[in-house]
Amino acid sequence: MRHTAGAAPSQAPEQLRVMSTARTQSHGTSEVVSRAMMDKFVPGTSAVKMLAQLPGVQFTSSDALGVDTWSSTLYARGFVQDQMGFTLDGVPLGDQGYFTYNGLKSQAAIAPENIASMDISQGAGAVDAPGTTNLGGQISMVSSNPLQKAGARVSQSFGSWNAYHTFVRVDSGNLNKTGTRFYVSYVRNDTDKWKGAGYQFEQNVNAKLVQPLKNNSELSFFFDWNNLVQPVDYQDLSFNYLSVYGTRLDNYYPNYTNAYNAAAGKYTLGQDKTNDPKDVGYYDVGRVWNDYLAYTKLKLNMTNNLSWDTTLYGHGQKAMGVFTNPFHASPNGAPLSEQIKRPWLMRFGFTSGMNWHMGHNVLRAGIWYEYYRNAISQTLYEAPLLGQGVPDPNHLGPEFDRMWAFDFNTNTFMGYVEDQYYIKPNLVASVGFKAMTSTTRGSQVANNTGEAALAQGSLNASDGFLPHFNVDYHFARHSELYFDIAKNLRTYADGGYGLGSVWGVTNLQTFNQMKQVIKPETDWTYMVGYRYQAKKLSASVSFYHTDFFNRLQTIASGNIVNPTDSVANVGSVHMNGVDVGATIRPVKGLSFYNSFSYNHGWYGSDVSDGGTIYHTKGKKIVNYPSFMYKTQLAYAYHGAEVHFDASYMSSRPFDYMNTLHVPSYWLASMGARYNFNRVGPLSTLSVGFNVYNLFNSTYIGTMGDNGNPMQGDYQSFSIGAPRSFFGTISASY
Numbered sequence: 001m002r003h004t005a006g007a008a009p010s011q012a013p014e015q016l017r018v019m020s021t022a023r024t025q026s027h028g029t030s031e032v033v034s035r036a037m038m039d040k041f042v043p044g045t046s047a048v049k050m051l052a053q054l055p056g057v058q059f060t061s062s063d064a065l066g067v068d069t070w071s072s073t074l075y076a077r078g079f080v081q082d083q084m085g086f087t088l089d090g091v092p093l094g095d096q097g098y099f100t101y102n103g104l105k106s107q108a109a110i111a112p113e114n115i116a117s118m119d120i121s122q123g124a125g126a127v128d129a130p131g132t133t134n135l136g137g138q139i140s141m142v143s144s145n146p147l148q149k150a151g152a153r154v155s156q157s158f159g160s161w162n163a164y165h166t167f168v169r170v171d172s173g174n175l176n177k178t179g180t181r182f183y184v185s186y187v188r189n190d191t192d193k194w195k196g197a198g199y200q201f202e203q204n205v206n207a208k209l210v211q212p213l214k215n216n217s218e219l220s221f222f223f224d225w226n227n228l229v230q231p232v233d234y235q236d237l238s239f240n241y242l243s244v245y246g247t248r249l250d251n252y253y254p255n256y257t258n259a260y261n262a263a264a265g266k267y268t269l270g271q272d273k274t275n276d277p278k279d280v281g282y283y284d285v286g287r288v289w290n291d292y293l294a295y296t297k298l299k300l301n302m303t304n305n306l307s308w309d310t311t312l313y314g315h316g317q318k319a320m321g322v323f324t325n326p327f328h329a330s331p332n333g334a335p336l337s338e339q340i341k342r343p344w345l346m347r348f349g350f351t352s353g354m355n356w357h358m359g360h361n362v363l364r365a366g367i368w369y370e371y372y373r374n375a376i377s378q379t380l381y382e383a384p385l386l387g388q389g390v391p392d393p394n395h396l397g398p399e400f401d402r403m404w405a406f407d408f409n410t411n412t413f414m415g416y417v418e419d420q421y422y423i424k425p426n427l428v429a430s431v432g433f434k435a436m437t438s439t440t441r442g443s444q445v446a447n448n449t450g451e452a453a454l455a456q457g458s459l460n461a462s463d464g465f466l467p468h469f470n471v472d473y474h475f476a477r478h479s480e481l482y483f484d485i486a487k488n489l490r491t492y493a494d495g496g497y498g499l500g501s502v503w504g505v506t507n508l509q510t511f512n513q514m515k516q517v518i519k520p521e522t523d524w525t526y527m528v529g530y531r532y533q534a535k536k537l538s539a540s541v542s543f544y545h546t547d548f549f550n551r552l553q554t555i556a557s558g559n560i561v562n563p564t565d566s567v568a569n570v571g572s573v574h575m576n577g578v579d580v581g582a583t584i585r586p587v588k589g590l591s592f593y594n595s596f597s598y599n600h601g602w603y604g605s606d607v608s609d610g611g612t613i614y615h616t617k618g619k620k621i622v623n624y625p626s627f628m629y630k631t632q633l634a635y636a637y638h639g640a641e642v643h644f645d646a647s648y649m650s651s652r653p654f655d656y657m658n659t660l661h662v663p664s665y666w667l668a669s670m671g672a673r674y675n676f677n678r679v680g681p682l683s684t685l686s687v688g689f690n691v692y693n694l695f696n697s698t699y700i701g702t703m704g705d706n707g708n709p710m711q712g713d714y715q716s717f718s719i720g721a722p723r724s725f726f727g728t729i730s731a732s733y
Helices: 047-053 239-245 256-263 508-517
Strands: 030-033 057-060 073-076 085-088 115-121 138-143 151-159 163-171 181-192 199-212 218-230 285-301 306-325 337-358 361-382 399-424 427-447 457-473 479-490 521-533 537-549 552-558 563-569 573-584 590-603 607-609 612-614 627-637 640-649 665-675 684-692 700-703 717-719 724-732
Touching: 030 047, 047 057, 047 073, 047 115, 047 138, 057 700, 337 399, 361 427, 457 508
Parallel strands: 085 138
Antiparallel strands: 030 115, 057 073, 115 138, 151 163, 151 724, 163 181, 181 199, 199 218, 218 285, 285 306, 306 337, 337 361, 361 399, 399 427, 427 457, 457 479, 479 521, 521 537, 537 573, 552 563, 573 590, 590 627, 607 612, 627 640, 640 665, 665 684, 684 724, 700 717
8 A cells, every 4th residue: 555655076167068978087985977977868867867877876766767756766785865865065955765854855956957966975975974864875966056158058858758848047157257157047847657647747946146255265055946746656566466457557547437436345447356456556646845945155265275164054845745545435425535645844954164284184074953843744635426526636625534743853963073184195094983963853743543642752863973984095097996984873764654764653652662772773884996097998896895783674564455664673784795897988989888786785683573573684685686787888979979878687675585576677778969069149059869768678667665575565666667769959058
């Protein structure tokens, strides 16, 4: 049953679009995704999906562009996206789960076209990175600056499933002698689902202003508004549903009659051939999100050796999750009801840090503080009787049951110090640590679950010493050797009743019992690697080991008919892995990239769930493949560019006991683009064409949408999109 539950990379050069076959200019544990790499993707593609071309990174989604918010999931070296840190220009974006209880989804924070570069640290991330989820590394996005010359850019993409993506950006250029400049952009993304009915519509506005100051200092402002409307998701599947209906099974929308009959137990479409007829489909499962993000950043070069950066930020979110519930009848006699979840979030904070160059040392110290208030409720409204209309979240019937409501407020404080010591110009060692404490207070606002009281009280996650040690040695002209070790902590997530957090347990007594034994997630990560970067060849190999303690994972307990999402401590988890990648450039414009990744992650202890002992010790971690292979062949000549990409993902364990596995698959895509450069008054004019899933592979993409079962089948995975075509025309003035 569905529950809607290192140093920053430098700015891009003074242009909006760069054509190149180069991949990255990476350093230490960080891999940099350049603007040139991002330009190979269809405009409007999720920025997080673009990271999947890197070794060890897995991205899955139900749609071709990776923008479906329910199914889009990123893994890196066995860690899922809500166990990694995300920032935009140093502003923490928080948890990246479906309901971002303390943050903002990266795709809603900035238009992909306005990203100058992305940096992913697959080690532990820098000690100064603000965030409470940084167990599995850090993803840092850097926004492009306004151009110094006035201009405008328009890009229009179109494609399969009535996909339309429009991007418009206007740059003011320098407005005065001091270099004051800004840009404003607007994005409109509209696409239908590739199966069933429904659409996703998203709008985004970005604005950035930069005011240069003396001594290369700078004051900047950034604003983001994002609006998302998706009336109905892709239906989650189980192995049983897949065997009965195949991959095209989807929700009933817009056929209210079929949904109505199924809720009443009249299975006219063969739903009774499955093991869970009522969950075969729903009328609608969707969402409406509105987000606002703003920051102001002051970068001061106080002397030639001393700099001070301070950022103030704020973020607000108002959202609505919609689900036509076939398990709760309406008072008017309709066998179903309209279930609405309303998450609401307000957060603000600041970061402040100083860098002091002193001889062979660079000393860093700083703080981060954030306060957020998060409220979420679940309410039932009457669904119309058959023949009297259809459920409409914009025109709800009478409210008849406020099932539950929670209110949370959290204070988080982090401080860090680090000494980066240049033993030699080509040999640097960094030693530092951070201290963090985060306290969440939650209260029950409404309760009609049948329990006397739900979870309420406070939880604290703290650690006064989270060390980080790093060595980076450029021992030859093109060779780099690096080593990284760190300890990290993830604070407790909050969420509503049954939504897969500690606060989602069934009653107050269970919550109080868990408080006595539960501990925050921590891990130690170890990494050693070698990188070779030259004109004709770039190659790298990295080995890593992780010891993960008190791993809290969503457990889909009970059975598929009557499940409950809960959080269980699956104990220790250990991972060993290696990533190998190489790009050869035999002639000008031609590049050939290959990477291979191996990960062996296993649970270190057995798990008790509902009094049953599951012998998970030694079993592989769920949802992540043991092997991945990626390749890209690209060629650029003058204004023309073409590339072919392919990837292989091995089978993945579906349940904690490893009795079910999702099959392996190959996925290929291709793209071509031609840049006409100056055409009349236009400074650039380009056209592009891309094909996703070139060979029309049928594969299971995202897993664990609704959590993973301890053993056996469950309705918690989705099918990847079929072959899709996209075309783009862009012009700059």
